[in-house]
Amino acid sequence: MTHQDLDPATMRKHYRSEILDEETLAEDPMGQFALWFRQTAASHLFEPNAMVVSTATADGRPSSRTVLLKQFDERGFVFFTNYASRKGREIAENPYVSLLFPWHPIARQVSVTGTAARIGRDETAAYFRSRPHGSQLGAWASAQSEVIDSRAELDRRYAELAERYPEGEQVPVPPEWGGLRVVPDAVEFWQGHENRLHDRLRYVREGGKWRVERLCP
Ligand SMILES: Cc1cc2nc3c(=O)[nH]c(=O)nc-3n(C[C@H](O)[C@H](O)[C@H](O)COP(=O)(O)O)c2cc1C
DSSP states (O other), X not given: OOOTTSOGGGOXXXXXXXXXXXXXXXXXXXXXXXXXXXXXXXXXXXXXXXXXXXXXXXXXXXXXXXEEOOEEETTEEEEEEETTSHHHHHHHHOOEEEEEEEEGGGXXXXXXXXXXXXXXXHHHHHHHHHSOHHHHHHHHHOOTTSOOSOHHHHHHHHHHHHHHSOTTSOOOOOTTEEEEEEEEEEEEEEEOOGGGOXXXXXXXXXXXXXXXXXXXX
């Protein structure tokens, strides 16, 4: 197989310079995230709320996957998933996670380290009810991360559920499904610049306060 016409070693982009400095940085990382998230959404980047969540087993074997950020506030970043999935099981045995927002088209990246914890069942229920009926059924139909014999088996489970809970009927919240909140202990904002002289500003939690440090690119 030849990649001569598509050699990743020759792929180079010149990043446009946007300001990221200590002067204009928000007091706390969630405030800065809110600002950048708004700008990212305004740039029409596809799914700006898509983020990579990395987890690890108790003995430190990592795994990553994309999920959608569904809520954020001063407490942290919330996504929804199946608690019995691989990521859910890994978080149950080791709460340390990282999040990565790969906003390549605007030469930005936000990376977070912290701990994940389940949100309240009432908060999960409120979000579950806001989802389309089909997604609610899908959450029941899929034993996420389990091996399944065939696509047909998945479709059969879904069809059964659709019969049991027709459109308009309230679907109960699956017991193994819910939100996880990542409470950050460090958040790094990366802004690409010319000549690889990128800006990297990292908030680090110290007691109840945030300290900001600049990292070499
Ligand atoms: C753009 C995108 C968004 C996704 N959003 C979610 C999500 O919000 N929740 C989720 O559980 N899985 C989501 N997935 C699927 C996950 O990447 C993953 O396949 C699934 O959660 C099972 O992961 P695990 O087996 O490592 O636990 C998304 C995938 C993509 C590509």
